[in-house]
Amino acid sequence: MTLLATTQSVLKGVLTGVGFLLLSAAAPAHACFVNSWCSTSSSGQYGSSGCRSQRDSCDNRGGSGGTSSAPRRSYGAIAYSVSSGAWGYSEEFSGRSAAQNRAKKECRMKDCEIATWFYNSCGALAASGTNGPWGGAQGSDEPRARQAAQARCAKEGGRNCQIVFSRCSR
Secondary structure (H helix, E strand, O other), rough: OOOHHHHHHHHHHHHHHHHHHHHHHHHOOEEEEHHHHHHOOOOOOOHHHHHHHHHHHOOOOOOOOOOOOOOOOOOEEEEOOOOOOOEEEEEOOOHHHHHHHHHHHHHHOOOOOEEEEEEEEEEEEOOOOOOOOOOOOOOOHHHHHHHHHHHHHHHHHOOOOEEEEEEEEE
């Protein structure tokens, strides 16, 4: 093998490895999602075992065993349908738009809109009944996010704003 052929072979291997590293860095290591169809144990669409495994996937994230001390990019979002009260949620996505798209998909209604998105923090959704005022908010921790969502709902005219869903993405 000539020196040129050897150099080309080595470069091809290095560039292939770099491409793999770039591709794997862009994808989320673990993405979670939950939707309103799984918010009660009597979910008719998915059945309780499907919802249980969906929740377990998000709740039992556990450590990946890695030793990296680099901060993790973790976006989450909550989507809400005013007409039906349906909601969708995502967490641990590497980008905001991916988290928002997944939350809308999990909401499963055509009129779903993003109530809030959050980055390495928490989000909450509060509503004053179906078709009533609602508010979404982000906070540094779950109690702050919940309080801010209830305040936003009240500011929009809600009289008895209740937390629909809240979660953190860190």
